[in-house]
Amino acid sequence: MQTLRRLAPQIVTLLAVCLLVTLFFPGFLDISMSGGRLVGPVIDILKRSAPVALLAIGMTLVIATRGIDLSVGTVIAICGAVAAWAIAGGMGLWAAVALAIGAGLLAGLWNGVLVAVIGIQPIVATLILMTAGRGIAQLITEGRILTFTDPGFAWFGSGTLFGMPVPAVIWIVTGVVMAQLMRRTALGLLVEAIGINRRASALAGVNALVLLIAVYMASGLCAALAGIITAADIRGADANNAGLWLELDAILAVVIGGNSLLGGRFSIAAALLGALIIQTIDTGILLAGFPSEYNLVIKAGLVVIILVLQSPRLATEWYFWRRSVREGPPPATTKEHAR
Amino acid sequence: MLLTIRSLTKTFPGTLALDDVRFDLAAGEVHALLGENGAGKSTLIKCLTGAYRPDAGEITLDGAVVAPRSTGEAQELGIGTVYQEVNLLPNLTVAQNLCFGREPRRFGLVSSRGMKAMAEGMLDGYGLDIDVSRDLGTYSVAIQQIVAIARAVALSGKVLILDEPTASLDAREVEMLFDVVRGLRAQGLGIVFVSHFLDQVFDLSDRVTVLRNGRHIVTEDIAALDRVRLIEHMLGHALEDEVEARNAGHVEARRPPMLHFEGMARRGVIEGFDLEVGQGEVVGLAGLLGSGRTESAELLFGLRAATAGTARDQEGPLTLDSPRAAIRAGFGFAPEDRKTDGIVADLSVRENIALALQARRGWARPIPRAEQQRLAEMYIERLDIRTSDAEKAVGDLSGGNQQKVVLARWLAMNPRFLILDEPTRGIDVGAHAEILRLIHQLTDEGMSVLLISSELDELIAVSDRVIVVRDRRHVAELTGAGISTETIVHAIAQHARKDGEAA
Amino acid sequence: MKLKTLLASTVAMTFIGLAAQAQTVGFSQIGSESGWRAAETTLTKQQAEERGIDLKFSDAQQKQENQIAAIRSFIAQGVDAILLAPVVATGWDSVLEEAKEAEIPVVLLDRRVDSSDDLYLTAVGSDLVHEGKVAGEWLVNEVGDAECRVVELQGTTGSSPAIDRKTGFEEGIAGHDNIEIVRSQTGDFTRAQGKEVMESFLQAENGGKDICALYAHNDDMAVGAIQAIKEAGLKPGEDILIVSIDAVPDIFKAMADGEANATVELTPNMAGPAFDALDAYWKDGTMPEKFIQTESKLYTPEDDPAGEYESRKDLGY
Structure with missing residues (x-):
């Protein structure tokens, strides 16, 4: 019940965006079964939101510690390149997956050490990998799109599991596992505590150093999964374009999810709804068939409207407005009318 | 009367913050406004300064009914306020701060010479000899406080509200500030003085008004009151001897030794010191601010790594290189600055109390929700934490209750050695007495306490032994009947003289 | 020695x-x-x-x-x-x-x-407009008088290759009212975007059954789109004709597999x-002319795509 109340604004927003898209594209909510797999725009959205949703999971945790991880888009490119390199080099499916995840964890470890041990501000620390990392990915792919044909690996991008696209299954499972890990153990509480007041938490015996590193590694892990999906989707690693600017969409998803950039209380489910909202807008624009010059304007416009409607100040106004409607007009207004 | 308040009422969801309150202020008087935390002092002040709008009641200033809607409007009416935390801009110059918003202009441009003259004129009569073209932040808090007063007086000029102005000042600075206030009283200003320090109230005020639970209790001339009666008014019940010293006989009983610290030191922070703590013993640390009291405690808790020294208990040596290590050794530390080092403001009372226990258990073994709830409710009751429920964010509680939550966090750990750094600073007199009683109770149960405090009365009341710290050195140890205000002051003074001779 | x-x-x-x-x-x-x-x-x-x-x-x-x-x-x-x-x-x-x-x-x-x-x-x-025109003319020859609904994957919005290749293609199909561009969206010249946008085209056009041909401003987007078409259960190259520009090695691989129909070389x-x-x-x-235009050569499955792939794959593409 409490969770539902926390998620209400995001659920309402998602439904509103779906309704809006349906107005422009009536077949939006159609879902059919074709060859053992579910087909339809909604299923496409679940599948396409995988990279941003996965990034948003890690980003939520990082932001809860009052940090930010700008490097995740680049880590997608690195991990995709590593996976494609391993597959193309004949190392086999699971070696490729393991190496990609290892690369993601390593990237997270690097960020975490810079932030927690050396004490660089998170935005600067992760900016280093954000700018340098794409070069690393290009070194691995030698500047070209490194393609492969392994159908096993491609399954991560375009396969189905119980009729659902595999990328959708991956992000939903990751999201549920992460959220449960945070709430069923004390991790969530400890992460929130160091985000709100790291010094006081450390004085209470919370191991802030290890937790911070772990959180950035979790972000790296999520980026690695997103990298695997992205590479598997196009059966190739495109170091120049994979994950480009996705870190910003992930931050946006976290913010639309109502999480504060100042750290503290967080909700992974809300951030995932945020990612779905963003992807619904993206796919909706494509389906509606507007000229591509309008894509970014429409997206920006909708995001502004969503964020304004969710702003705490407006929520307060709304609360008072509703109360005043229920209790009749306040005396001040009557006076105005009398005059 | 300069200012009269009648039947002022203000409600917040779930609480009646002010209930039919009255208050009078004459020109040329200092009127102290007293009450425990939550009594309604801040709400009353906020109604006066326009931050809140009262639900009912009337404020009359100079015979005219006023209803300020913002701080700016209150200022224009003649009501100025100076808060505990100076709300000026430390990175602007003193002159800029004083003239902010009404800078003298020449040809449409701000004239820095005109501004300097204006600022110096405003500070005239405050006994300050400072360069107004330097940044405000380079001066001490006391001077900043006086600059804030000068600005408030210049802008308003009728009523000056001082809200806990002395909380971060030392004795000399307090005296300097009071001279300024007395000067303003002589000029005919009406001054409302809010403070927790009863000595200062008796020192400065002409009249006292006490609020309790949002109601007006009493208004009296200060001369007609004594300390005990004043506290009675504030607490609403006769205070059982607040200062009940651990009687002399108590001391003779040797306490079994528990912890031994030898040669603990950190270069540039604190010189090497030895310390023995017995089971159930209260060791007091006395000394002036900056003498090395807090630093000693930080060394013991592993917050700063000691560069030399050893620690051991009856079992063997202890490592104290981090707070986590100290906690493993059974230590607890309630730091001086509650807001930045103690509470985790956005977390609930329940979560704050469970935090240290949870950190010790590790993330994989969460304390079940029901157990957290039980702990929280137990300590809310035991320490009388005033909160609507255990889910309220700690940041929304008053200072004293925040302190109790930090104490509850450590008590839940059942430590054998608890370090309390200024546990009663800035909290109301009721909570103050409760915390001292709690220390008695805990040590009776066998816990050892290291108490750091600026209030000698408090140290004398609860300590078995007092160690005097001066200039980053432990200089004297007083025990039993040897503990008194005179002996402590003497210890500090004597060593000061010795230092003087050596120099 | x-x-x-x-x-x-x-x-x-x-x-x-x-x-x-x-x-x-x-x-x-x-x-x-x-x-x-x-x-x-x-x-x-x-x-x-x-x-x-x-x-x-x-x-x-x-x-x-x-x-x-x-x-x-x-x-x-x-x-x-x-x-x-x-x-x-x-x-x-x-x-x-x-x-x-x-x-x-x-x-x-x-x-x-x-x-x-x-x-x-x-x-x-090269002449970017001319490249688009060659692609358009190929499509005109290929479909003859049959009705053909075309979807277009544009390059990065506002970039000169995107503008010129769009213009050229429209010139190429001008006067043939049986060919109509029904959807046109940017795929940012990338494989991933090409695939994503093609998926939405397929959704929007009756599962792809209403689409006769795809024109992509570069081969990378076409390669992505081909995967999308395959995953939607259609046969690229047969159910939907694929024509694109650049002639990079990977499009020849697709052509050799019968999944792409034509590419215009940007040599x-x-x-x-x-x-x-x-x-x-x-x-x-x-003295030569002041502008020497390179040939915008059209490659189709008749031009030994497998051989072209082999000769190009080590050029550093």
């Missing part, structure tokens, strides 16, 4: 002797930002080697000042000609004048500059025509 050393030194001597007679050409390349650019570098080096030209290569890493410094150093070394792939269009006047005073001909590759055209010998490049061999023009100029001072 001794024999080997002797042999090696003889070979080296022969080379030095040859090089002394050969022409020296300086090549200032932008960098290696794309596979196409890497292929251009590889092919330029190949062409120079085939013709016995001594090529001095300089990579500017996307910086004009590096290019200007390279050209000055070429002038100082007294090369016989300079090839320049300019990173930007403006700011070349003074350095081109220096080359002109030193009587060194400059040939622009691939991109143009805003300087007066007497400052360089000639420019070699990375800009150096070949440039060296031809230079040879004529060196020989008898023949």
Whole structure:
């Protein structure tokens, strides 16, 4: 019940965006079964939101510690390149997956050490990998799109599991596992505590150093999964374009999810709804068939409207407005009318 | 009367913050406004300064009914306020701060010479000899406080509200500030003085008004009151001897030794010191601010790594290189600055109390929700934490209750050695007495306490032994009947003289 | 051992002797930002080697000042000609004048500059509009009079290749009312975007059954779209015709598998025509045209796509 109340604004927003898209594209909510797999725009959205949703999971945790991880888009490119390199080099499916995840964890470890041990501000620390990392990915792919044909690996991008696209299954499972890990153990509480007041938490015996590193590694892990999906989707690693600017969409998803950039209380489910909202807008624009010059304007416009409607100040106004409607007009207004 | 308040009422969801309150202020008087935390002092002040709008009641200033809607409007009416935390801009110059918003202009441009003259004129009569073209932040808090007063007086000029102005000042600075206030009283200003320090109230005020639970209790001339009666008014019940010293006989009983610290030191922070703590013993640390009291405690808790020294208990040596290590050794530390080092403001009372226990258990073994709830409710009751429920964010509680939550966090750990750094600073007199009683109770149960405090009365009341710290050195140890205000002051003074001779 | 050393030194001597007679050409390349650019570098080096030209290569890493410094150093070394792939269009006047005073001909590759055209010998490049037109004309021939609903994957919105290739294609199909572009969206020239946008086209056009052909502004987007079509259960190349531009190796692979129908080459061999023009100029001072347009060759499955793939895959694409 409490969770539902926390998620209400995001659920309402998602439904509103779906309704809006349906107005422009009536077949939006159609879902059919074709060859053992579910087909339809909604299923496409679940599948396409995988990279941003996965990034948003890690980003939520990082932001809860009052940090930010700008490097995740680049880590997608690195991990995709590593996976494609391993597959193309004949190392086999699971070696490729393991190496990609290892690369993601390593990237997270690097960020975490810079932030927690050396004490660089998170935005600067992760900016280093954000700018340098794409070069690393290009070194691995030698500047070209490194393609492969392994159908096993491609399954991560375009396969189905119980009729659902595999990328959708991956992000939903990751999201549920992460959220449960945070709430069923004390991790969530400890992460929130160091985000709100790291010094006081450390004085209470919370191991802030290890937790911070772990959180950035979790972000790296999520980026690695997103990298695997992205590479598997196009059966190739495109170091120049994979994950480009996705870190910003992930931050946006976290913010639309109502999480504060100042750290503290967080909700992974809300951030995932945020990612779905963003992807619904993206796919909706494509389906509606507007000229591509309008894509970014429409997206920006909708995001502004969503964020304004969710702003705490407006929520307060709304609360008072509703109360005043229920209790009749306040005396001040009557006076105005009398005059 | 300069200012009269009648039947002022203000409600917040779930609480009646002010209930039919009255208050009078004459020109040329200092009127102290007293009450425990939550009594309604801040709400009353906020109604006066326009931050809140009262639900009912009337404020009359100079015979005219006023209803300020913002701080700016209150200022224009003649009501100025100076808060505990100076709300000026430390990175602007003193002159800029004083003239902010009404800078003298020449040809449409701000004239820095005109501004300097204006600022110096405003500070005239405050006994300050400072360069107004330097940044405000380079001066001490006391001077900043006086600059804030000068600005408030210049802008308003009728009523000056001082809200806990002395909380971060030392004795000399307090005296300097009071001279300024007395000067303003002589000029005919009406001054409302809010403070927790009863000595200062008796020192400065002409009249006292006490609020309790949002109601007006009493208004009296200060001369007609004594300390005990004043506290009675504030607490609403006769205070059982607040200062009940651990009687002399108590001391003779040797306490079994528990912890031994030898040669603990950190270069540039604190010189090497030895310390023995017995089971159930209260060791007091006395000394002036900056003498090395807090630093000693930080060394013991592993917050700063000691560069030399050893620690051991009856079992063997202890490592104290981090707070986590100290906690493993059974230590607890309630730091001086509650807001930045103690509470985790956005977390609930329940979560704050469970935090240290949870950190010790590790993330994989969460304390079940029901157990957290039980702990929280137990300590809310035991320490009388005033909160609507255990889910309220700690940041929304008053200072004293925040302190109790930090104490509850450590008590839940059942430590054998608890370090309390200024546990009663800035909290109301009721909570103050409760915390001292709690220390008695805990040590009776066998816990050892290291108490750091600026209030000698408090140290004398609860300590078995007092160690005097001066200039980053432990200089004297007083025990039993040897503990008194005179002996402590003497210890500090004597060593000061010795230092003087050596120099 | 001794024999080997002797042999090696003889070979080296022969080379030095040859090089002394050969022409020296300086090549200032932008960098290696794309596979196409890497292929251009590889092919330029190949062409120079085939013709016995001594090529001095300089990579500017996307910086004009590096290019200007390279050209000055070429002038100082007294090369016989300079090839320049300019990173930007403006700011070349003074350095081109220096080359002109030193009587060194400059040939622009691939991109143009805003300087007066007497400052360089000639420019070699492709015509982007023409490429689109070739693609459009191919489609007109392929479908004949049948109704054909086309979806278009544009390049990056606002970029000149996207604008010109769209214009050219529309010119190519002009006058054939049976061919209609029903959906047009940007795929940002990337494989991933090409796939994602194609998926939404398929959703929007009755699961793809209403789409007759796809026109993609580059091969990468087409490769992504082909995967989307396959995953939707349709056969790219049969159910939906695929025509795109660039002729990178991967599209030949798709063509060999019968999944793509046509691609228009943007040849990375800009150096070949440039060296031809230079040879004529060196020989008898023949002035070439100011713009040499490279051939926009159309490749279809009849042109041995498997062989094309093999010959291109190591060019650095």
